[in-house]
Amino acid sequence: MAGVAFVAHCLLNQNAKVDGGARTAGIYSPLVEELRAHGWRIEQMPCPELAFTGLQRFWAVKEQLDTKAFRRHCRRIAQAVASAIEAHVEREDDVVLIGLEGSPSMGVCVTSSDEQLGGRPTWPEGSSELASGRGIYIEELAAELAERGLPMPRAIGVSHQLPDHDPAAERAALAELLEA
Amino acid sequence: MEGDERAFRVALVTAELLNPPPGGLDALAVLEEEDWGVIQLPASDYPEEVVAPLLDQVAEQTEEFARHGYRLAVVGCHDGLADVLARHGVAPLPQLDPATAEELRAFLSTGEG
Numbered sequence: 001m002a003g004v005a006f007v008a009h010c011l012l013n014q015n016a017k018v019d020g021g022a023r024t025a026g027i028y029s030p031l032v033e034e035l036r037a038h039g040w041r042i043e044q045m046p047c048p049e050l051a052f053t054g055l056q057r058f059w060a061v062k063e064q065l066d067t068k069a070f071r072r073h074c075r076r077i078a079q080a081v082a083s084a085i086e087a088h089v090e091r092e093d094d095v096v097l098i099g100l101e102g103s104p105s106m107g108v109c110v111t112s113s114d115e116q117l118g119g120r121p122t123w124p125e126g127s128s129e130l131a132s133g134r135g136i137y138i139e140e141l142a143a144e145l146a147e148r149g150l151p152m153p154r155a156i157g158v159s160h161q162l163p164d165h166d167p168a169a170e171r172a173a174l175a176e177l178l179e180a
Numbered sequence: 181m182e183g184d185e186r187a188f189r190v191a192l193v194t195a196e197l198l199n200p201p202p203g204g205l206d207a208l209a210v211l212e213e214e215d216w217g218v219i220q221l222p223a224s225d226y227p228e229e230v231v232a233p234l235l236d237q238v239a240e241q242t243e244e245f246a247r248h249g250y251r252l253a254v255v256g257c258h259d260g261l262a263d264v265l266a267r268h269g270v271a272p273l274p275q276l277d278p279a280t281a282e283e284l285r286a287f288l289s290t291g292e293g
Contacts (some may be wrong), residue, residue, distance in 0.1 A: 056246055
């Protein structure tokens with residue numbers, strides 16, 4: 001059975017990150033190396049934040065993006081991606097989802113949350129906005145797949161923007177996902 | 181703007197060059213070596229109703245990079261890409277359908293991309 005990994009946009013294009021967030025010049029190579037080592041096809045998902053709030057956007061938590069307009073935008077992307085996932089499910093391909101932990105849009109198990117943050121864009125020193133849960137786009141993709149009667153793929157989030165990021169543990173978790 | 185590790189270079193790459201067959205040109209490896217980011221173009225094995233909305237997303241995202249002066253290039257050939265980019269106000273981009281890694285590397289580094 002062929003394997004297809006739907007990956008967060010910025011994992012192949014760090015230029016899409018919010019200013020200050022790019023960890024590499026362009027491609028996050030540990031993910032690509034792991035996918036190639038296991039023979040998986042790569043499918044890049046669009047970045048929900050890039051076309052909506054743009055390259056000059058501020059860092060944001062989930063509550064700041066959680067509007068009906070942003071969810072409509074995410075759903076439009078999710079519909080496009082779900083159609084691609086559906087095509088692979090019909091071919092009986094194995095499909096996985098690789099998001100980005102800590103992201104307000106692409107978080108799989110960890111998103112960012114602060115019910116008080118707003119107004120003048122300052123970020124309190126030492127604040128931790130990380131919270132358990134999915135990002136908005138991942139929620140919309142899960143809803144779109146459910147409405148089509150498709151299963152949510154096995155999923156993981158790359159953790160390179162979390163403070164306790166452990167590259168070896170991340171590689172091991174990716175390998176475990178791809179070998180499951 | 182505080183700046184970060186980004187290289188301000190983005191290539192629109194066909195899915196077939198991004199997922200090459202065994203022995204095929206690995207465009208992703210070259211783009212990584214040359215510090216380019218990637219926007220993947222929809223694969224040719226998807227039906228048209230899958231390709232069209234994905235291509236529309238590619239154009240929206242490309243327009244944002246173009247508006248901010250990022251260096252852009254197309255790697256590979258994708259029917260309909262030029263038209264959808266034009267509809268989103270993106271000027272024609274340098275393009276190469278590379279046969280070898282050396283050809284792609286030269287294209288990316290000569291400033292034609």
